[in-house]
Amino acid sequence: xxxxxxxxxxxxxxxxxxxxxxxxxxxxxxxxxxxxxxxxxxxxxxxxxxxxxxxxxxxxxxxxxxxxxxxxxxxxxxxxxxxxxxxxxxxxxxxxxxxxxxxxxxxxxxxxxxxxxxxxxxxxxxxxxxxxxxxxxxxxxxxxxxxxxxxxxxxxxxxxxxxxxxxxxxxxxxxxxxxxxxxxxxxxxxxxxxxxxxxxxxxxxxxxxxxxxxxxxxxxxxxxxxxxxxxxxxxxxxxxxxxxxxxxxxxxxxxxxxxxxxxxxxxxxxxxxxxxxxxxxxxxxxxxxxxxxxxxxxxxxxxxxxxxxxxxxxxxxxxxxxxxxxxxxxxxxxxxxxxxxxxxxxxxxxxxxxxxxxxxxxxxxxxxxxxxxxxxxxxxxxxxxxxxxxxxxxxxxxxxxxxxxxxxxxxxxxxxxxxxxxxxxxxxxxxxxxxxxxxxxxxxxxxxxxxxxxxxxxxxxxxxxxxxxxxxxxxxxxxxxxxxxxxxxxxxxxxxxxxxxxxxxxxxxxxxxxxxxxxxxxxxxxxxxxxxxxxxxxxxxxxxxxxxxxxxxxxxxxxxxxxxxxxxxxxxxxxxxxxxxxxxxxxxxxxxxxxxxxxxxxxxxxxxxxxxxxxxxxxxxxxxxxxxxxxxxxxxxxxxxxxxxxxxxxxxxxxxxxxxxxxxxxxxxxxxxxxxxxxxxxxxxxxxxxxxxxxxxxxxxxxxxxxxxxxxxxxxxxxxxxxxxxxxxxxxxxxxxxxxxxxxxxxxxxxxxxxxxxxxxxxxxxxxxxxxxxxxxxxxxxxxxxxxxxxxxxxxxxxxxxxxxxxxxxxxxxxxxxxxxxxxxxxxxxxxxxxxxxxxxxxxxxxxxxxxxxxxxxxxxxx
Numbered sequence: 046x047x048x049x050x051x052x053x054x055x056x057x058x059x060x061x062x063x064x065x066x067x068x069x070x071x072x073x074x075x076x077x078x079x080x081x082x083x084x085x086x087x088x089x090x091x092x093x094x095x096x097x098x099x100x101x102x103x104x105x106x107x108x109x110x111x112x113x114x115x116x117x118x119x120x121x122x123x124x125x126x127x128x129x130x131x132x133x134x135x136x137x138x139x140x141x142x143x144x145x146x147x148x149x150x151x152x153x154x155x156x157x158x159x160x161x162x163x164x165x166x167x168x169x170x171x172x173x174x175x176x177x178x179x180x181x182x183x184x185x186x187x188x189x190x191x192x193x194x195x196x197x198x199x200x201x202x203x204x205x206x207x208x209x210x211x212x213x214x215x216x217x218x219x220x221x222x223x224x225x226x227x228x229x230x231x232x233x234x235x236x237x238x239x240x241x242x243x244x245x246x247x248x249x250x251x252x253x254x255x256x257x258x259x260x261x262x263x264x265x266x267x268x269x270x271x272x273x274x275x276x277x278x279x280x281x282x283x284x285x286x287x288x289x290x291x292x293x294x295x296x297x298x299x300x301x302x303x304x305x306x307x308x309x310x311x312x313x314x315x316x317x318x319x320x321x322x323x324x325x326x327x328x329x330x331x332x333x334x335x336x337x338x339x340x341x342x343x344x345x346x347x348x349x350x351x352x353x354x355x356x357x358x359x360x361x362x363x364x365x366x367x368x369x370x371x372x373x374x375x376x377x378x379x380x381x382x383x384x385x386x387x388x389x390x391x392x393x394x395x396x397x398x399x400x401x402x403x404x405x406x407x408x409x410x411x412x413x414x415x416x417x418x419x420x421x422x423x424x425x426x427x428x429x430x431x432x433x434x435x436x437x438x439x440x441x442x443x444x445x446x447x448x449x450x451x452x453x454x455x456x457x458x459x460x461x462x463x464x465x466x467x468x469x470x471x472x473x474x475x476x477x478x479x480x481x482x483x484x485x486x487x488x489x490x491x492x493x494x495x496x497x498x499x500x501x502x503x504x505x506x507x508x509x510x511x512x513x514x515x516x517x518x519x520x521x522x523x524x525x526x527x528x529x530x531x532x533x534x535x536x537x538x539x540x541x542x543x544x545x546x547x548x549x550x551x552x553x554x555x556x557x558x559x560x561x562x563x564x565x566x567x568x569x570x571x572x573x574x575x576x577x578x579x580x581x582x583x584x585x586x587x588x589x590x591x592x593x594x595x596x597x598x599x600x601x602x603x604x605x606x607x608x609x610x611x612x613x614x615x616x617x618x619x620x621x622x623x624x625x626x627x628x629x630x631x632x633x634x635x636x637x638x639x640x641x642x643x644x645x646x647x648x649x650x651x652x653x654x655x656x657x658x659x660x661x662x663x664x665x666x667x668x669x670x671x672x673x674x675x676x677x678x679x680x681x682x683x684x685x686x687x688x689x690x691x692x693x694x695x696x697x698x699x700x701x702x703x704x705x706x707x708x709x710x711x712x713x714x715x716x717x718x719x720x721x722x723x724x725x726x727x728x729x730x731x732x733x734x735x736x737x738x739x740x741x742x743x744x745x746x747x748x749x750x751x752x753x754x755x756x757x758x759x760x761x762x763x764x765x766x767x768x769x770x771x772x773x774x775x776x777x778x779x780x781x782x783x784x785x786x787x788x789x790x791x792x793x794x795x796x797x798x799x800x801x802x803x804x805x806x807x808x809x810x811x812x813x814x815x816x817x818x819x820x821x822x823x824x825x826x827x828x829x830x831x832x833x834x835x836x837x838x839x840x841x842x843x844x845x846x847x848x849x850x851x852x853x854x855x856x857x858x859x860x861x862x863x864x865x866x867x868x869x870x871x872x873x874x875x876x877x878x879x880x881x882x883x884x885x886x887x888x889x890x891x892x893x894x895x896x897x898x899x900x901x902x903x904x905x906x907x908x
Contacts, residue, residue, distance in 0.1 A: 054133045058103035059086050060171040067106045067255035068132045070155040071239050072246030078149040085169035087149045091136050105131040129161040178262050203268035204237045210275045217282050241271035248278045346388040351543040355382050386500045394458040395426050407452040409586050433551040435528050440575030441719035443625020446555040454503035462493040467508035472518030477540035487540040501549035510556035521563050528569045557717040576837045577624025577719045579865050587613050591630045599637040606640045607679045619694040624719025639690045640680050704816040708808035712800030713821040715835030720842030727804045732780025740785030743793025753801035766809035775809045796833040798824035803887045814887050819843045820852035828880040836860035844868050
């Protein structure tokens with residue numbers, strides 16, 4: 046062969062120092078790059094290089110001396126007597142990762158041997174001048190190789206013996222295996238000079254033995270080093286065949302991996318390195334497991350598209366060795382597909398009477414929610430293929446939105462699953478991760494279906510108004526497909542990548558407010574308002590549900606503790622002020638704990654012997670004949686015991702006390718926690734006509750204050766309002782300060798407009814606002830009163846605070862129908878269409894300047 050047919054490597058090569066093994070010419074090896082020098086080599090040479098030569102590097106194994114580190118290897122080259130031999134390799138693939146720490150993985154194919162002649166530089170990565178030892182010939186046939194080596198001589202004899210041993214080794218394998226047959230053909234096509242390196246990289250050898258083959262520069266010495274290794278492998282295979290009796294179907298087959306972990310072929314041209322792996326046949330357990338999985342896939346009754354995907358993945362799984370990372374991913378995917386309830390469902394209980402009884406026993410009040418569930422059951426009786434409704438319960442905390450969802454599942458006889466969405470800011474939580482990512486998993490919807498095991502459960506999407514948004518996407522947008530009846534019959538999770546039918550799932554979302562729910566998502570749900578409870582409803586709920594539950598939780602019985610209704614009313618009015626019943630349940634729990642201490646201590650003190658604090662835990666008098674309850678049982682909680690256990694009253698009826706001076710009025714506000722009363726105060730002092738607003742007010746509320754001030758100034762003569770010096774302009778020489786107490790709480794909204802007008806009118810006229818009146822409504826610059834929201838919550842808050850008269854906009858009169866009848870009987874409602882009517886109702890005897898009877902407010906009394 047002519048010398049100009051040889052291919053030369055660059056004379057200067059960057060050195061990759063590795064301790065993971067020995068790369069031989071003609072073989073391919075994956076090398077992990079973690080050290081600083083090697084990381085610089087990858088970043089500055091391989092990733093930035095554009096030519097083929099930039100991907101050729103020198104690989105030097107760190108197996109000669111385990112005492113030094115790869116970082117110190119270049120220092121060792123400085124001694125002239127040290128002659129390091131490495132392998133010039135072509136970087137075929139570079140893969141980077143940041144987990145668990147930054148590193149690269151290189152796929153390198155060995156080209157030829159080289160010797161380090163001189164170390165040129167050490168940083169940021171070592172570069173050396175090298176001397177090529179092997180010739181990189183273009184494709185040479187075995188016959189040409191034999192002619193070049195000569196038929197006679199020791200080299201030709203060694204080459205022939207080595208070839209015969211390789212053929213004998215391959216012949217001991219089952220030729221029906223495609224990879225083994227290809228290996229047999231490669232032995233006839235590969236040049237004989239490449240056989241030692243190729244076979245030494247495939248058979249089981251130690252790194253020390255491979256290093257000896259690498260150091261064998263002479264071809265004759267290389268054959269001598271490799272032939273014993275090949276003979277040892279043949280003898281071991283013969284022994285394995287004698288000691289093991291293969292099964293009938295595998296009597297001609299031996300596991301190929303016992304001889305060849307990997308087969309690497311050098312093909313024609315400059316680019317060698319196509320790697321072949323002999324697949325390891327699965328053992329009995331793996332084969333049985335795959336067969337069981339296949340039966341499960343075919344018996345899962347999944348739709349045709351999903352079945353095709355599963356069978357395709359199963360076919361790939363059978364051809365895949367278990368050591369591959371993708372094997373576990375594919376297996377987990379198939380297990381999930383089998384476990385999903387494609388066709389499993391529960392039968393709905395369609396007995397409306399039984400459903401009504403169950404709902405009434407679980408929850409008191411909530412008539413609108415119960416009626417909606419019964420309507421769904423009635424329609425299901427008439428149409429069995431009805432799609433599941435998508436409901437959204439909106440109301441303050443503690444009113445039972447979550448628990449009523451669980452009761453609906455019990456009523457229908459369905460499985461129940463709760464998904465907490467508060468704080469979720471990744472759309473993958475809803476739609477899952479794509480399987481290309483490490484640690485990918487399905488979304489919460491699919492995972493919930495796997496948990497319940499049926500395709501028609503009741504899903505409770507809790508706190509849907511508290512979804513977040515981040516760089517990982519918008520989960521509220523991902524819910525659009527889930528909660529759309531026209532789309533969720535083909536919901537596609539990113540992990541499954543096949544459609545799943547969610548149309549039979551009954552979705553129930555809960556929220557404290559609709560303000561933070563995106564309009565597109567809110568449009569897909571049927572919103573049902575869940576208002577707060579009245580005092581009478583809370584008493585009933587406490588004695589039906591809360592007290593029995595707390596007694597059970599604390600190991601007490603009704604024979605040991607009794608809480609009369611009067612005591613419960615005191616707890617509600619003096620220790621809690623909320624729309625729901627959570628604080629009420631906590632107070633009852635505190636009472637149970639105090640009684641549990643007495644019961645555990647065996648406290649037995651009679652009324653006459655008890656100290657004042659102890660006398661509060663009382664018992665009923667014995668019946669005639671001396672027979673009664675046990676000496677100190679049951680313990681009855683009265684108002685003295687209540688104060689002893691819970692401490693002083695937290696809330697007092699302070700409305701009348703706060704309205705003792707002009708410039709104070711009671712407004713009504715709505716919060717996500719329910720309705721609240723709000724005291725608005727105003728004062729004036731000499732100044733330059735400035736209006737000061739305090740109390741963490743929003744922009745809308747500030748604008749309402751300026752509207753109120755402008756309207757009063759324009760009507761000052763009509764209402765006989767004066768300033769401090771007696772002028773007709775209330776702001777002339779006067780500064781006004783308007784304050785909303787509870788300054789730490791942010792406040793906003795237009796509904797405090799009528800309250801501000803009333804406060805300022807009281808301040809300028811010097812008259813007191815009625816102490817039993819609360820009001821709400823938006824105002825305009827012309828004095829009109831516009832409707833506002835949250836009327837029921839606001840009226841219930843006024844009722845809790847002991848207010849007797851409530852002023853609301855005329856156009857909100859229709860909202861009074863939602864207020865319980867017992868509350869309407871105890872309150873007087875004034876519906877006003879303009880500010881004249883508001884002021885006339887807010888002051889005793891009306892307000893000056895209101896002589897026109899048409900301006901008198903319309904009073905809806907004792908509805």
